[in-house]
Amino acid sequence: MSESPTKTILSLEQALTLPYATQRFVQLGWRVIRIENTGGKGDRRAGDPNRYIGEDTGVDDLHTYFIAPNVGKEAITLNLKKKGGQELLRTIIRELGVDVFLCNTLPKRYTELGIDYATLKKANPDLIWCGVSALGPDYPNTTGYDPTMQALVGYMYLTGEPDRDPMLCGLPIVDLKAGDEAFAQVLLALMEQERAKRGGRRGGKEIHISMTQCAASWLITALPHLQFTRDPSRLPARAGNEHRNFIPCKCYRAKDGHVFLAIGSDRQWQKLTEIKGFEHLGKEEWKTNEGRRQDKEDIYAGIGRGLEQYTVSEFIEVCFARNLPVAPISSIHDVAELDFVKNNMVATHLPPVAGSDKPGRRIALFPAPVKTEFLSATHNTLGCAPRLGEHNEAVLREAGFIPEEIKKLREDDVI
Numbered sequence: 001m002s003e004s005p006t007k008t009i010l011s012l013e014q015a016l017t018l019p020y021a022t023q024r025f026v027q028l029g030w031r032v033i034r035i036e037n038t039g040g041k042g043d044r045r046a047g048d049p050n051r052y053i054g055e056d057t058g059v060d061d062l063h064t065y066f067i068a069p070n071v072g073k074e075a076i077t078l079n080l081k082k083k084g085g086q087e088l089l090r091t092i093i094r095e096l097g098v099d100v101f102l103c104n105t106l107p108k109r110y111t112e113l114g115i116d117y118a119t120l121k122k123a124n125p126d127l128i129w130c131g132v133s134a135l136g137p138d139y140p141n142t143t144g145y146d147p148t149m150q151a152l153v154g155y156m157y158l159t160g161e162p163d164r165d166p167m168l169c170g171l172p173i174v175d176l177k178a179g180d181e182a183f184a185q186v187l188l189a190l191m192e193q194e195r196a197k198r199g200g201r202r203g204g205k206e207i208h209i210s211m212t213q214c215a216a217s218w219l220i221t222a223l224p225h226l227q228f229t230r231d232p233s234r235l236p237a238r239a240g241n242e243h244r245n246f247i248p249c250k251c252y253r254a255k256d257g258h259v260f261l262a263i264g265s266d267r268q269w270q271k272l273t274e275i276k277g278f279e280h281l282g283k284e285e286w287k288t289n290e291g292r293r294q295d296k297e298d299i300y301a302g303i304g305r306g307l308e309q310y311t312v313s314e315f316i317e318v319c320f321a322r323n324l325p326v327a328p329i330s331s332i333h334d335v336a337e338l339d340f341v342k343n344n345m346v347a348t349h350l351p352p353v354a355g356s357d358k359p360g361r362r363i364a365l366f367p368a369p370v371k372t373e374f375l376s377a378t379h380n381t382l383g384c385a386p387r388l389g390e391h392n393e394a395v396l397r398e399a400g401f402i403p404e405e406i407k408k409l410r411e412d413d414v415i
Contacts, residue, residue: 016146075387076392
């Protein structure tokens, strides 16, 4: 099936959640224009704060943390605290035929900045509008960052060793979950809109994404225990590298490193006990998962003894021969060398070195979640993340402004 026609996305975005969501649209070949604030007079670090986080690339507003989620986008600046900036936003939506507007601003500021759905749909009655915030419009003043939301919805309570402090996940998992949800809900709204148009109906849609609700939805293996578990000691809590239900899913040490062995059935357990060096695990009382749960510490120690005979690669080989789920503990460098990662990396070219007429070097950034027609056509290479306000003039000309009008907007601190 061919991909949906190209759409134009306008996004008032910063940090990670929304830039990650709109990066998914870029990978479809859709046009994404990111809006950032202009900053005050003489503000050398205006716009998205993430522009200035990470390693210095030699370009002040393109530090490394900003680049990956924003490749392939355009960037404009608007001062939405001014009436002229709000009017300009509506003009851009109308004249460029913007299909989708997104923002990750505090809900209490939607009306104040003139970015609320009721206001923007006047510029395009068919506009799909999506706001992403910590807790949604019912909590308009609540700010939220990934670590605090991991703490709030129980992720930290469930992560780490049982006798140690709670820990964050190694990735900003709430940011990324909410970004994927925004992407999915906008696609769904556009599909609904197409069906409505075929039926002779028109109209846009207002979508609100609560990051914490998105995160809480992933507690599908934890929250139901409150209804079914009578023994408080069996409720989900920090379990280190153990699986809370399947024994013995855990990380183990081999001769030269660590492996994660995931035994998910009694049949798989039987196969493990048939491997040389693991025969001592074949006790009758351990043939069922519940039986293994009763003696799990002895089982973990027994697996550790068996692994003393194997390197990581040797153990993985004998497990794969028996269709047992096992994996090495890969470093990020190791992951970059995996074929299915390396062959699907999205890449870009960094800006040229100052004073050079040669293009900047090509760098691989991250693998796309799926191979799209657009990425295939571009050989997985997208334009570098834009400089702050890099496309102001081009976008405003497209919206019908002449150079003198653009100059005036700049002088009035609207752009």
